[in-house]
Amino acid sequence: MLHAAGRALCRLGVCAAIAVCTLYVTKSTAQSAKEEQPPAHGDASPIYGITIPAGYRDWRLISVARLAGVKLKQLRAQLGNDIAITAFREGKLPFPDGTIIAALHWNEAASEENDKVLATGFPGAGLHSSVAGSAVNIQFMVKDSKKYAATGGWGFADFTNGKPGDEALHKTCFPCHLPAKDRDFVFTRYAPNH
């Protein structure tokens, strides 16, 4: 049922997480695959034709998040290109053409080494630390109000280990984002300043 649901809806990036669970991609297999067969940069997402933007890992932080369920625990970060960051900070809606939002998802990994330190310093506090473990998937939303007019001005892309998901998966993206229509179909909010 979960698998069927995963095909039906691309909600908050859960789709790819489910796909990854189905494929049993672990950290070790993912890493060795990367070493042996570097992902082709030209692979584009179906429907939208989006490739992985160069240098996205250098983009600035929008926010962090967590997704937890019966079968998965993920820590997440959303990064934005310059246009995205400016729009978020200024509360500009709709997002301007050229906006790209990247959603990076990792398996949440318990940190025994951190917990050992915490247990010594804070006995009884029940503190547990978890960190970004193996990479799960990465998603992009690209704003182009003309090119993607049929899907709210947004193109979508979902990559696992450098490879885009299939067409069925990408058909689920826009319907999933409809509930966020009043925020230009974007779920993520900018994390409060310190």
Added chain:
Amino acid sequence: MLHAAGRALCRLGVCAAIAVCTLYVTKSTAQSAKEEQPPAHGDASPIYGITIPAGYRDWRLISVARLAGVKLKQLRAQLGNDIAITAFREGKLPFPDGTIIAALHWNEAASEENDKVLATGFPGAGLHSSVAGSAVNIQFMVKDSKKYAATGGWGFADFTNGKPGDEALHKTCFPCHLPAKDRDFVFTRYAPNH
């Protein structure tokens, strides 16, 4: 006991979280305080004399993390200046002088709007989404092997609502980081690439 432990050890940034809990700083009070009394940029951390680096929110992402215990749940992000990012990516140890690592801590906030979408799409999956809520504190580690020779070459700073914690708090930072001596006293590891 927890409060006493918080004064004794600055482990993984828990110290400031405890301090914030003690002060009952909520999102609303923190925000109104910011609006009414913008934090003086000149306020420096005791012992180390570190002020909040300009533009740190534009730095690149090192990793994400979570801290959960009986009395707190936090989502966290670590950002690094250019020297820090290069060192992390190249696995360079010890970190070069000029390295600055920022640790941003937020209260973890359940997202009802996300959960509603998830419940519709994935019935039975028990999925829950949480996001960065109100800001808790921000910490910095600054590498200067001469200036901070007595503390492993690192200076420490912990700010809540723009104000540095007191000297007692900052005395706990370096002893806490000692268990990570073989990684130049840095707990954070670079998040795996996608």
